[in-house]
Amino acid sequence: MESQIEVSITDAITRRDQGAAWVDVREPEEWAASRIADTTHLPLAIAVARIVDQWPERDTPLNISCASGMRSMRTVQELRQLGYTDAVNVGGGIKAWVAAGHPVESSAGLTPQQLERYSRHIAIPEVGIAGQQKLLSSRVLLLGAGGLGSPAALYLAAAGVGTIGLVDDDVVERSNLQRQLVHAESRIGMSKVESAAHALAEINPDVIVEPYQTRLNADNVFEVLDQGWDVIIDGTDNLPTRYLINDASVQRNIPVVHGSIYRFEGQVTVFQPFEGPCYRCLYPEPPPPELAPSCAEGGVLGVLPGIVGSMQATEAIKVILGIGDPLAGRLMMYDALAGTVDTLKLRRDTECPACGDGDRLTGLIDYEAFCALPAR
Amino acid sequence: MATFRIPPVLRTHTNEQVQVTASGSTLGSALEDLFTSFPALRERMIDEDGSLRRFVNVYVDDEDVRTQQGLDTKLDDRSSVIVLPAMAGGAA
Ligand SMILES: [Zn+2]
Numbered sequence: 001m002e003s004q005i006e007v008s009i010t011d012a013i014t015r016r017d018q019g020a021a022w023v024d025v026r027e028p029e030e031w032a033a034s035r036i037a038d039t040t041h042l043p044l045a046i047a048v049a050r051i052v053d054q055w056p057e058r059d060t061p062l063n064i065s066c067a068s069g070m071r072s073m074r075t076v077q078e079l080r081q082l083g084y085t086d087a088v089n090v091g092g093g094i095k096a097w098v099a100a101g102h103p104v105e106s107s108a109g110l111t112p113q114q115l116e117r118y119s120r121h122i123a124i125p126e127v128g129i130a131g132q133q134k135l136l137s138s139r140v141l142l143l144g145a146g147g148l149g150s151p152a153a154l155y156l157a158a159a160g161v162g163t164i165g166l167v168d169d170d171v172v173e174r175s176n177l178q179r180q181l182v183h184a185e186s187r188i189g190m191s192k193v194e195s196a197a198h199a200l201a202e203i204n205p206d207v208i209v210e211p212y213q214t215r216l217n218a219d220n221v222f223e224v225l226d227q228g229w230d231v232i233i234d235g236t237d238n239l240p241t242r243y244l245i246n247d248a249s250v251q252r253n254i255p256v257v258h259g260s261i262y263r264f265e266g267q268v269t270v271f272q273p274f275e276g277p278c279y280r281c282l283y284p285e286p287p288p289p290e291l292a293p294s295c296a297e298g299g300v301l302g303v304l305p306g307i308v309g310s311m312q313a314t315e316a317i318k319v320i321l322g323i324g325d326p327l328a329g330r331l332m333m334y335d336a337l338a339g340t341v342d343t344l345k346l347r348r349d350t351e352c353p354a355c356g357d358g359d360r361l362t363g364l365i366d367y368e369a370f371c372a373l374p375a376r
Numbered sequence: 377m378a379t380f381r382i383p384p385v386l387r388t389h390t391n392e393q394v395q396v397t398a399s400g401s402t403l404g405s406a407l408e409d410l411f412t413s414f415p416a417l418r419e420r421m422i423d424e425d426g427s428l429r430r431f432v433n434v435y436v437d438d439e440d441v442r443t444q445q446g447l448d449t450k451l452d453d454r455s456s457v458i459v460l461p462a463m464a465g466g467a468a
Pocket residue numbers: 277278279280281282348349352353354355356
């Protein structure tokens with residue numbers, strides 16, 4: 001038996017209390033401005049398809065609402081045609097709800113400009129207003145404003161990550177511009193952190209950039225790390241710094257999104273201290289110099305850091321929002337020439353010197369010397 | 377024949393080949409076969425005691441062999457072996 005096609009606000013509340021799902025089909029800006037608590041937001045254009053996905057049972061009780069009940073009626077009619085016998089329109093929509101004196105939630109804290117800027121994020125259920133607010137109050141530290149740091153910085157700034165720390169001691173050179181898109185011809189000779197800060201300010205005035213024009217070492221790493229970072233993006237290019245960052249971030253329990261690139265190949269993983277492996281779980285010791293030809297002059301396809309750095313930015317956002325499955329305990333390998341992706345399983349080593357269950361390294365060591373040790 | 381994927385830093389020792397094949401019922405025996413074709417790989421991968429070097433990770437069908445049977449990990453014709461040493465440097 002079919003329910004009546006439209007119900008009053010009072011009946012809609014009764015239905016909700018008895019377990020009916022409540023779907024609001026208005027546009028993201030309307031939803032951001034004011035909404036009924038605990039309703040699911042599915043904009044009109046995608047509402048029916050998403051409802052069919054999410055509630056395949058055709059007898060699911062559904063309240064459908066919009067601003068005044070016109071648009072939601074169309075959704076209800078389509079759902080009835082698909083056999084949803086208990087989908088009903090909430091008569092009068094949110095206007096009737098407000099007129100009846102019921103409370104609404106709104107996006108306090110986001111300005112109209114922010115609601116517009118981030119509307120495509122807000123439209124994603126996994127992000128929404130709450131997720132966007134989380135991003136705006138988050139802090140991400142980027143190690144290196146080069147190939148990997150460029151796309152990561154650009155996308156994180158555009159995404160509204162509130163504070164971006166940039167660590168780099170280089171200046172912009174012409175040979176950087178083949179891949180380091182945060183810099184520009186007009187800024188050759190400028191420090192990379194200053195050049196990047198300039199680019200990020202152009203993209204998004206919401207973002208605060210904290211520049212650190214320095215090279216991290218055992219003496220200064222904690223000064224930089226102890227600034228309340230939610231996640232670190234490691235785009236450095238040398239082993240001593242990799243081990244330094246690993247040991248320091250494990251000791252401070254900060255997740256690191258690791259990326260590396262060479263020629264046509266890139267790798268990404270997330271080191272989530274004590275939950276997944278760390279860099280030393282994979283490589284407790286560095287390769288001795290005579291067995292590890294340096295790749296520093298090895299060259300790289302300019303697009304590749306764009307892909308890998310963007311993946312790192314994606315992982316950072318997942319970690320901040322707590323959504324999806326971060327690449328912790330997995331290493332994604334991308335081979336651009338072959339057009340293949342392999343995902344290797346990485347395991348935490350309970351005997352790891354940095355994050356294992358036994359005696360752990362406290363403090364830091366001389367990483368340059370550590371990485372220059374001969375073969376054992 | 378198992379398929380080995382050679383990382384960029386070791387390709388100078390495989391005539392720049394990315395994929396090479398080797399036969400053997402275990403990782404250790406397949407590596408021996410591989411070293412007959414590409415002898416310079418041995419020193420890069422195996423230490424004086426005959427164990428895998430600590431800075432070289434090997435994955436058989438996406439699983440680290442150290443969590444399996446190490447060099448005794450069984451291989452079959454469809455096995456895919458990925459060699460992944462710690463990279464000195466990179467090209468950020
Ligand atoms: Zn570890």
